[in-house]
Each structure stands twice: as structure tokens, then as C-alpha cells.
Amino acid sequence: MTTAVDVESTLLTLFSPEGHANPYPIYDALRAAAPVSFHSGLNVYFLTRYADVETLLGGADFRTPDEDWADEHKPGWRDHPASVFMHTSVLYRNPPDHTRLRRLVSKAFTARRVEALRPHIEADVKRVLDALEEAGRDGKVVDFQDIVSFPLPVSVIGDLVGVPQEDQGQWRWLVDDMAKLFDPVLDEETHAKADKACETIFAYFWELLAQRRAEPQDDLLSALIATRDGTDALTDDELVNLVTLIFGAGFETTTGMIGNGIHALLSNPDQLALLKADPSLAAGAVTEVIRYDGSAQMVLRIAGRDTSIAGTDIPEGAIVTGFLGAANRDPERFEEPGRFDIRRAANRPLTFGGGIHFCMGSAVAKVQGEILYNELFARFPGFRLAGEPRRRSVLAMRGFDHLPITL
């Protein structure tokens, strides 16, 4: 692991079925070899230590790959709807553009709006658990992802944004196809699927936008349409891009979080017993789920000037990826990082990012986890795994495609 070739092949393992199954020993090996790993073929620097990933997220030396960057480095990117979506989204914008957008969005996407969602979330949890009870009758083995982890966040974000229930079923695979774009190792077929998914989602939101402009409702899309900063307002393109991002960033990651948490809790019966005995531990349990097996595994930045990280020179323009999942298992930051401990003190994982791009929906995700885990284990005391789960074949968004359980 000390030679460059070893580091490069180890890095690639992360993006293979072995890495999708369990990236953590691979992160550990990379972190032990060097704080910064470089892959010459991908031409990307990778970070695995908590302190370095935190610097990447907060540091003024790093930028996100915005439109100007794409114009310079990705010829033909404007022919790909998925690339256009990504490079023009708030996620990939830089100040002052990002500052303007984020200010406008924050006026509509408020803590009060999230708090007002709570009764909807409780009702959504009850509904998916009713469906689980029905499907899992008589000890039948069912897929938890299909019945709970996917429909719950789609309903919650649908309620938040204003997508009617009857339209929500189509989203899973569309967003699944679109989100694969976040993996740095991508083939042409996957890219084409992402483009198609993006076009379908955009078409849907253009129509919904027209409806809400004509007849505003009590939902986030209507609030975003109405939001003003002085005379400044969001344009139609920005609105469609934003709600697509909220769906894209919001439900797949939460689907991943819910399933990862169920798996972690069921695999650590002592911790599950603690939670069952004291439901007030739910917030800590969700934070530990997010640290131990986060659904967002990486962030990407571009060096805005010549800089260095942990003694490694990083030239201006270099692509740097921070492995959030590796940072969250850094023994310099977390005691016994491989242990799942829902009462862990000073637990501040980097799974929701940091700095100016810190996740806008972290509270929406956390509340779902807290309500769901408590309700689920109270209602189904015999709930357990029933077969081999199947991981998703993607590293960036970690979760399960299939999680067989029985009640």
C-alpha cells in the first residue's frame, strides 16, 4: 500500500462491487497509507481524514464545478440535460451566485416549514407501517426498501414540495438513474439514462410550475415562486432546477439513510435494545447511523488556487474528492470508529457536508429517521432481517437495493 500503484488500484476498488459492498476497510487502508491519495488516470485527489475533508468543505481555496468550469473542461456538456442540471444547480454554484440563490431559497425553505411538516411525517410513517404490516402478514419475507425506505421520503418530500401523492410512484427509478451522475466513474449508458431521467423530471416540474403560478398552494414550490429579496426573484429555470435538486438530493439520500439505519440497528442488538428501552435516544441513534454508514459518501471540489493539504501540493484547477464516509470513520476524530454506538458523545459526522453548501434538508431527513425508528420497533417487536441484503451498485449514494425483513 505504500507505492503509488497500490494506492491507485485500491482507489479503484472503491468503485467496484467490493467497494459498494463495504468501502470502510478500503478507506482505512488509504488513510493509513497517506492522508491524500492521487489517481493519475482519473486525475483526482482523494481525502480520507476528517480534518482534511472539513477543510475541503469550508475552505476558501476550493470551489464547486460550476458552469464556467464545465465550459472549460467538459466539451459538449450542454448537450446533456443531466450535466446541465448538475452544473447549474445550487449545489455546484459558487459565490456570489450561490449566495444569491441560497438566500432566496432560505426565505421559503424555513425551519418553520420543516416543523410544520412533522404531522405529515407522522401520518406518512403510519401509512407505510400499515402497508408493511399488511405485506408482512403471517411471517412473509418482504423488501423493506420497497415498502418503507423508498415511499416514506418520496411522500415527505412530495408533501413538502407539492407533488401530489398519485404522481409520486414514478420517482424512485428516475432519481436513481439521475443520481448515478454523482459517481466519478461513469459509463456512457449510465450517462444516457441520467439524461433521460432528467428530461422526464424537468418536464414534470415545468408543468407543476405552471399550475402553481396559476394557483398557488401551501407548499414549497409556491413559496419559492413568491420569494423575493428586494426586487430579486427566482427565475423559472432556477425554480425547476431547484425542485429537481430537492427531489434528487432529498429522497435518495434519505432512502439510503433509513435502510442503512435499520441494517445497523438490527446488526447491533445491544444498541437496538437501548433504543427500544429509551425512545429519547432516537436523535442520537440517527446521528450515529449517519456517521457509521452514511448515505452520502463523497463531495467534489476544484482547487481555486495552488494550495496544499496535509503536506501534499494541490495545483490550481485540480479535482479533489472528500470521502465523507472515510472522514466519519477517522480514528483521529472518533474513538473506536468501527463501533456503532447510539450514545456516542460529541458526534458530528460530515455526512451532510459543511460550509456554504451544508445540506438544506438535514432536519427533514433526521426527523423521518427519529419518528420511523421509534414507531417501527414499538409496533413490530419481532422485526428482523430475513436473508441477504443487496447493496446498490454505486458508492456516492450508499444504500440498499434490497433489504429482506420479516415482522
Ligand code: HEM
Ligand atoms: C440523509 C439524507 C441526506 C444526506 C446524507 C444529504 C447530504 C447532503 C450533502 C453532503 C450536501 C452537500 C454536498 C456538497 O457540499 O457538495 C447536501 C446538499 C444539499 N441537500 Fe442534502 N442530504 C440529505 C437529505 C436532504 C433532504 C431531505 C433535502 C431536501 C428536502 C436535501 C437538500 C439539499 C440541498 C438543496 C443541498 C444543496 C445545498 C447547497 O449547495 O447550498 N438534502 N446534502
